[in-house]
Amino acid sequence: MALSKNTIKFIKALHLKKFRQKYNKFIAEGEKIVGELLLQDDYAVQEVYALAEWVEKNTSRGNFFSSPVHVVNEQDLKLISQFSTPNKVVAVVDKPAPRPQPDFGNDWSLYLDGLQDPGNVGTILRIADWFAIPRVVAGPGTVDLYNAKVLQATMGAFLRVNWIEMSLETVHTAYPQVPVWSAEMGGKDIFSLPIPAAGVLIIGNEGQGVSAAAQALVNQQVAIAAPVGSGAESLNAGVATGILCAAIRRQV
């Protein structure tokens, strides 16, 4: 059955942050992410719109169908998808209830200081998930977690890593004893530093780097040492974050 104009209009509204905030819902897309969401207790999947082939393939997994599933044709899927080549299934999901206030004195956190590139932000969540870094703090100006490209790049990591929208000042005021490190070109080689049990690592904006407001709270600038003969001016924000997290988690 074809989707109604109102349904299409509602789903397309959720492509925009403004309406995701207004309705407190978001869109999840693709076999992997929707599949994982349907297995989670803390996400309420309101509606699933999927090609017949996806529904058939998943019929054996009974728990998938506690959410209403609508079979749609390829044309309608394309209308409601945020991607030019949709991946079989689109779901409308309630944003989860906020988790309890985290304990920043327990383990490391990443602080995204106005990161703009959705691919970078999603990749960083995936890195945090891999290295069991329990939370990522999105500072002012950081792209919305529920942006389609962010969710896609997380490969499902947003289901496990705690995403918190908060300024560094707020974190620091509540946890003044937790060290704040920033990734900076001139910083100290992170592989040469002793790693505290807890800390906040700031990843600066792709173009502007670490903001003045955040810099004022930094205890230690860290960097990835480049050997003699290095030519590149910098590393991509996702790659740099991966290496810094590996250094934080290394077994010495």
Next chain:
Amino acid sequence: MALSKNTIKFIKALHLKKFRQKYNKFIAEGEKIVGELLLQDDYAVQEVYALAEWVEKNTSRGNFFSSPVHVVNEQDLKLISQFSTPNKVVAVVDKPAPRPQPDFGNDWSLYLDGLQDPGNVGTILRIADWFAIPRVVAGPGTVDLYNAKVLQATMGAFLRVNWIEMSLETVHTAYPQVPVWSAEMGGKDIFSLPIPAAGVLIIGNEGQGVSAAAQALVNQQVAIAAPVGSGAESLNAGVATGILCAAIRRQV
């Protein structure tokens, strides 16, 4: 002056690998990459097509203009560009003469085992450049270096890192003593291993991993250890390569 139909047709042909091979030329785009190319001795920039603002800004840099510069309007730039939002300048460049056969016994090489994603391949060249890894070997099935998105993602690193199209079998036959490592989920934690002075590190295809042909030549499978509590199934190929290169270059 507007560009002729033949000029537009020729430049657009170079958007395709087939014609880049036929004419032995490629397209470089954007202020950063074209700017760097014009300062290099080993690249012959045949023609530059740029907005008036780019030409005015660069008039003071005399050496830029040993290549013919054509002022184009935004419409023509858009016609010849490979991007939907072109960045001021497009250049037609001769592919460089092949460098002398490299000495694989000298330092590390990365081997791309059929990598398909242009962003990953460009990012990996940028990582090699940062860590002064002198060469990247593109195995069969790997995306073309001169693909627009690969060049863009390198941020200019392709000017410094030697790109070699060659199979792993050919490398191994010539340098049987050089150890071959592969990045594999079940491999040994690379931070726990002594690092030889030279080696080849295989990065597998995004979906299929390391090919059977390459696996047959592997001496050591290596991995990035995930701590207790890790949730992600994998890391992005670029991020994983960055961490593995950091491990290879670490000062212990």
